[in-house]
Amino acid sequence: MGLFGTDGVRGVAGRDLTADLALRLANAAANELAGSERPGGRALAVVGRDPRASGEFLEAAVTAGLSSAGVDVIRVGVLPTPAVAYLTGVLEADLGVMISASHNPAPDNGIKFFTAGGHKLPDAVEEAIEARMELPPDYVRGGHVGRVSDSGDGADKYVAHLLHAVQQPLAGLRVVIDCAHGAASDVAPRALRQAGADVVVIGGTPDGLNINEDCGSTHLGLLQAAVTREGADVGLAFDGDADRCLAVTADGSVVDGDQIMAVLAVEMQESGQLTQDTLVVTVMSNLGLRLAMREVGIRVVDTPVGDRYVLEAMRQDGYALGGEQSGHVVLLEHATTGDGILTGMRLLAAMSRRGIPLGDLTKVMTRLPQVLINVRGVDKSRVDTDPGVARAIAQAESELGQTGRVLLRSSGTEPLVRVMVEAAAHEHAQSVAERLATVVRTELALD
Structure with a gap:
């Protein structure tokens, strides 16, 4: 079916x-x-x-x-x-x-x-x-x-659980949260305020029809404007069911899931909570995250795209932290799935403990330019076996060296191949991606 x-x-x-x-x-x-x-x-x-x-x-x-x-x-x-x-x-x-x-x-x-x-x-x-x-x-x-x-009392039990998982007081932090007119609208403000944060809420009046409408983790413009307008230290954006979290710095810069994981991984490594000094991510996570983790002695385990695969790897080997660039982050000691509110609170706790802005915390990694091209109308079943595609990938990898990365994967739901290239400069990544997309289009053309 x-x-x-x-x-x-x-x-x-x-x-x-x-x-x-x-x-x-x-x-x-x-x-x-x-x-x-x-x-x-x-x-x-x-x-x-x-x-x-x-x-x-x-x-x-x-x-x-x-x-x-x-x-x-x-x-x-x-x-x-x-x-x-x-x-x-x-x-x-x-x-x-x-x-x-x-x-x-x-x-x-x-x-x-x-x-x-x-x-x-x-x-x-x-x-x-x-x-x-x-x-x-x-x-x-x-x-x-x-x-x-x-x-x-389900909400009360969940809020108590969040407070137990994040025991660092958040007093002194002014936070704007975008609840996407979704499931976080009640519990997220409650949890953050009980933890001591000064909270401004946007996207917190669900009417059954406005969920995710130009707000939340997929539309960060309103949050960026609110953070600067309110003079807040940080902004947090959730999606409709609050299993994701993205952040915004005091100057309105976006902090994605890779950067959040980098900050949390370093925090957990220093406190001895990062099991086997290992972070689990999907193949789509930025090369900048991998390079940053290598610098601080944290091993990165790759999985296929999808939080379920991240969870499987974490549960199999007992790893404590994993997630996706989208902001779906799993803290396995406290949650069996991605938890946006928990993720946001742990990020705020890192800011509070260190006493430094989020923008400075995220300097632990540098995002490399990432270009993604969807090539449609091709035989995606041959992407891993076609000799012409293999030669083009090898040439691109040689050209990029250690400061770039190539990933080709077939879509699980559509007749297309995704070509992703990372490089030190956006122009270089764009050029290599377009060249690879042309090869895929030619080599895998449907008869």
């Missing part, structure tokens, strides 16, 4: 993601994931959502699918994705469900699942759920149906 993408099942709510699909998907997931039994013979699920209007009917459908499979449901309401993952663990639920399309526009929505402990699903489990959806739903009857209840 190919329902699951890189992060759950997504689509336009009411068209691709219907109430019927949500019900059947939840029923199938319940039968795959609800393995343990509790008093009364029923398993337990935690269900949360972001503020999208469509989340209301999808929450009802997901709850119906779970309870009709004999699973008790605790609805925790509007909370960030990492909060739902955390509550799935602390409430010892058999599974968790988050209804969100993250940074996508309001008409979209999505459903993502967590296993017991709050972990994302392995590929094999997603495949098993898809296979089960080919069968008729498995409904229970009578006293075996699941019961549904609402939890009013």
Whole structure:
């Protein structure tokens, strides 16, 4: 069926993601994931959502699918994705469900699942759920149906968890936060203020339709303007479900996920918290991050693109820190998935502990110019085997030497090849990327 993408099942709510699909998907997931039994013979699920209007009917459908499979449901309401993952663990639920399309526009929505402990699903489990959806739903009857209840203290528990994870007082820091009119709108200001920060909130009035609308981590212009206008020390931007965080310095400069990871890695290395002095990133992270980490004795482990692959590598070898350039950062000691609010608070803690501005902290690394060209209408299956492409890559790598990098990869969802080149100068990166794109277009042309 190919329902699951890189992060759950997504689509336009009411068209691709219907109430019927949500019900059947939840029923199938319940039968795959609800393995343990509790008093009364029923398993337990935690269900949360972001503020999208469509989340209301999808929450009802997901709850119906779970309870009709004999699973008790605790609805925790509007909370960030990492909060739902955390509550799935602390409430010892058999599974968790988050209804969100993250940074996508309001008409979209999505459903993502967590296993017991709050972990994302392995590929094999997603495949098993898809296979089960080919069968008729498995409904229970009578006293075996699941019961549904609402939890009013989920936000309080999550805020307490954040404060425990970031014990450095943030007093003296003036912070503007852009909550993207999303799931962070309530808990992010609460957590930061309780930690002592002086907080100005923008993008914090969700109405169900304005999530991510020209705001949040994908539209930083409003935050940059607000930081300079308010005379703030720093700005933090979250996406709709608050599993990402990007930052803005006092002068309005953007700080991406690579720079945030560089700052946190050095902090954690100095405090002995960076397991095996290792940082886990995807292949798309900037070469400047790799060079900076080498300078301070931190090893960098690469994974394919996608936070799930970062998490797999971290869990497999017990690494403490990893993430993506997009600002999806995982601090494994305190979270089982990316947590934008936690990331932002840890960044502020580094500023507070050292007593220096974020702009100075980020000087630990220098971002190299990065050019990305999408080459469409080609046979992406041959990108790793074509001799002409291989020769062109080898020539480019020789030309760039140690201060540049080439990466060609096929898209997982579209018929295209992504050509990425980094170099010391933008013009050089652009020139090499265009040359490689021409080779790919010629060598891999569809018949």
